[in-house]
Amino acid sequence: MKLILDAEKCTGCKICELACSAKHQGVFNPKKAHLRINDNYTETGRETRLKSCTLCLKCVETCPAEAITFNGKWLVIDDGLCTGCGDCVDVCPEGVIFLNSEGMAAIPNFCEGNPFCIEWCPQEALYKEEDVA
């Protein structure tokens, strides 16, 4: 499954990022969220974009300990195998993998099917790909 952003509805409030880091890491820190909203003004206009797991599986391929797998729907990490090397953090093209407070890889998993960010978005701008008609 993947997340879709309706950029026109998105206001760039970042409540989704805060909800994610709060739920999974127990803290408020956008840099510890598994999705990022880039909503920036530039000299040519405004860009609003979602960064989130696209299931490119580069982290799965890269992990030297083979700690990350794909179960057909989302990523799964075996904490026992993870060595905290950080290769997955570097290779993720969306920038949504990071090392948690224990130095272990924090991997996005769409909250196992019920994304917290979707629940929290006050503008209802986030969807599951399968829910878009």
Add this chain to the structure above:
Amino acid sequence: MSYRWKILRVNLSTGSVAKEPLNKGWTEKYFGGRGLGAKYLYEELGGGVEPLSPENKLILVTGPLTGTIVPCSGKLAIISKSPATGIILDCAIGGSFAAQLKFAGYDMLIVEGQAEKPVYLAINDDDVEIRSAAHLWGKGIFETESRLHDEHGMEAVVLSIGPAGENLIPFACIGSEYYRQAGRGGIGSVMGSKRLKAIVCSGSKDVIVPDMPRLLELVRKAIREDVLTDTNLWAHIGGTPTIVEMSNSSGVFPTRNYQDGVFEGAQKINADSIRKLRPHKKACFACALGCGNYLCIADSTVEGPEYETLALTGANCGVDDLGAIVRFNADCDDLGIDTISLGNVLGFAMEMTEKGMRDFGIRFGDVETYLKMPRLVAYRAGVGKELSRGVKQLAKTYGGAEFAMQVKGLELPGYDPRGSWAMGLAYATAARGGCHMSAWPVADEAFGKLDPFTIEGKAQLVITGQHYNAIKFSLILCDFWALSMGTMSEMVSCVLGREISVAELAKAGERIWNLLRLFNVREGFKAADDTLPARVFKDPLKSGTPAGRVLPRDQFDSMLREYYQLRGWDSNGAPTPEKLKELEM
């Protein structure tokens, strides 16, 4: 705990960067934002500091709610002494700088001294550097931000000044994320006088609260039941331009330098005319509402125009061309000029020209000349050299003081006090001068059920509003979430992990208010400064509900006397020793 217990202190004269502990006792009395910033400024400045001298300080403050998921908690308070008024200047700016400062590990940033050459401050967690801004000085806010994003990444948030702040214009503002400002009182010129072009901040540290599951539960419920409700949704649906038709139909819409309160062109600059441009809504950090209208019209782009801009640079200048207002607004945002003050300055200049008292070369509705004004003023060029002095100084030189619409040197915002008498008292007694962010009783009078043309009960109405805003803007919560004191208490108690009652918050609100006043008293403030321009007392409005009305001088005086009495202040408008003792100051 969401406090960092850390102040970042930067001295631009010596180049020193220091980290100091935040005063815990003061946070218990003043919390953060407006209150805590004012306390630090009051204690660290003596009386009589020149606002544009190295001795003035710029204090940027977050609050205990900053960086959490509490909705509408994205604002930053910026406190200093105003170059326009010589008294306290408590500004606020939206966007996401406040959150980044907190994520970087600081509750507060204090900037002191003066750099020899233009510099900017780069904050990235513990790394803080004063860097040369030679390549940025002279540039507008938009290009400055763009360049700093290239250097520091798109996630860094920038506060900067434009040419107006560099040129020490008394109504220069600080800008962020292109279209948000700390607007009033020349705060941008305080930065300019320090040769501080910009502050860039990036943070990656966790903000922790004692009971995360409880806070998430509280906030989840609050967003659904208390934020996204009819009371607040006007901000998302339409935004502040919604107020245009409200002001106009109640006859308080400042028209042609406050000569009237109904503008015949209001329908061309109302919420509908903006909705037709299909704005993309924009929110500050952690805001569930999102009031910003990002839009494009005839090659001009802006997030705006806000109500105040539509009022003061639209109706007040006799301009009903929305495209021109958007263009004017974008130029002001780039040059770093307060649209409220500039709109007043132009309205004054237009009336002076039309009356033949002084030819400033501009008349009401003259869009072509109007569009040239932001640039002329920012660079003190041509007629901008005079106009950049503000209406109070202009009237001193050229006359017209009766219709120089300012209080204590700060130009008035967009609600005519003749149509809302409590608003007149609010303007007269606001700490930083003619300001609508101390209290907003126009909502209860012109836009509500209270009789606007009586002074009965109005002193208390204004006092209650001032205390509410004082504590709200110290936690920091945005104006547009009309939450109860009870909800405020719930939020801050949960975030801090200790019970903070409504009574404690209300007392803090009163304490903060008295502190702002003490600052001004030390600067030589007198009761006579709590007044309004003569037009309000003498020139009747012509149209709408308040047609024929003035705010009679004797009524205003009674209202003010009652206000001092209820506040426990003496007849000079100064807090008495008993009052200060009661408030544990």
Add this chain to the structure above:
Amino acid sequence: MAVVWVRTYGSLSSYSVEEDVGKGDGAPLVFQGRRVKVGEVFPRLHIPEEAVSFVAINGAKAAKDAWVTDGDKVAIFPLVAGG
């Protein structure tokens, strides 16, 4: 019969089945009789009175018991905080 044009602001539009109440000139509401008290508009549009700050008739603030007649324009404003 009186046809009154009603325009709502903020989120008040969401109460009514009439789509146009939130736009431009608003939506036409038909009332029996030559005139009606403007307060009658609220129940017709299912708007809770507590959500309303004030009403204007033909661009000027009016009391809830003011009369409106055929062709009048009514604006209904939400509660607003701040500035």
